[in-house]
Amino acid sequence: MSDPSEQPEDLDTRVLQRTVTHLADRYAGIFPPELVERVVFESYATLARTAKVRTYLAPVAGHFAADRLAALAHAKDRDASGIPQVLFVGRHDTGLAQIAAALLAHHATDTAVVRSAGILPGPAVDAVVLEALAARGVEVGQVYPKPLTDDVVRAADWVITFGPRDAVVVYEHTVHQHWDVADLQDAAPERVQAVVDDLDHRVRALCADLRA
Template sequence: MTETPTSPPTAATWDVLSPEQGLSLRTAAANLREQFDGVFGQETIERFLFSSFDQFATTATVNRFLPLMAERFARQRLQALAKVEGLHDDGKPTVLFLCVHNAGRSQMAMGFFTDLAGDAAVAWSGGSEPGIQVNPAAVAAMAERGIDISSEFPKPWTDETVRAADVVITMGCGDACPIFPGKRYEEWVLDDPAGEDLTAVRPIRDEIERRVRALLAELAVPVAH
């Protein structure tokens, strides 16, 4: 889990970055300030951006992608916080898919949900123990269905994303999955695709699609195709 950050970054925080990372993060901060103008101030945005950057810095194998990952993760968290605090809510149903490593089942579920719902609903995903990369067999299986999840990356669940979700779908994370009173939860019992080849992942993928379509029907979200 990632807690909501409380301490703002200081000038020294920028100094520990490489020049390339510093430039990229400043660009990311500018992008987020533009998107959340009138919702959050610069201090809050930079606090979330840096805590997101720190989250991936300890495990990333390719550092040049760190600022982009941090920006995307910070954006998701800020969107969730805005909804939780009543600062912005577009009324779209929001679903959070959780598994252990956020590398297979939850990524495929988010991929199907986003593809089928389009702009009519929002999907996030996370893991109790995020892995290093999305399972290549899951990426290949989704590509067969015309859905590209190759640019996704494992990330933790956070307090604000759980609190902002209308439905939380858990897949095998057991007691490590967050429980908030009054929240709608569903446990999807699915085989874990970790370490499996494409042939073994296909039926898992197909079952996930079936469940996602049923969930969208329950939420009265029209599917794109």
């Protein structure tokens, strides 16, 4: 039996059902409506396990489900877009993976699809991460820790891991790199800046590889 805290409220259920209808229309002929519904409600339940604030949980879950379905569609027809897909994986998706993903999205613009995920996703992105990115003029939009799911791993052309090196089982078509970067937990401001500089250097090199 699922945890009652993962069950949607009536209002959330209506929002999720509208999301199901919208995404089922978008992926008509690609995915059956039953799969779309399962992904939407599964995404809600997954995020509910770590969410401290549930006010916007249903819309966030809809965004997460839409991204997972996009990943599934890419994995199903990998040659359709030709745009490389990059996944950054951290322990909690609250620090290094979020910074690297935001920097790559900033530098690569529309030449790559960028995602981040956590092995044990935390409740929120670290405030120091948002401050460090804002100081560089990097737009982050709606960011939140996301669980690592097989659909995003399967879709990825590149997987970049932080922390545990073997935490992700990548597929044959995937390029895997492990970036040994210092953790940001309890780091002093100058140390945070040095880590972001390191990540920015690595991301720029990766961006050049993707474009090549």
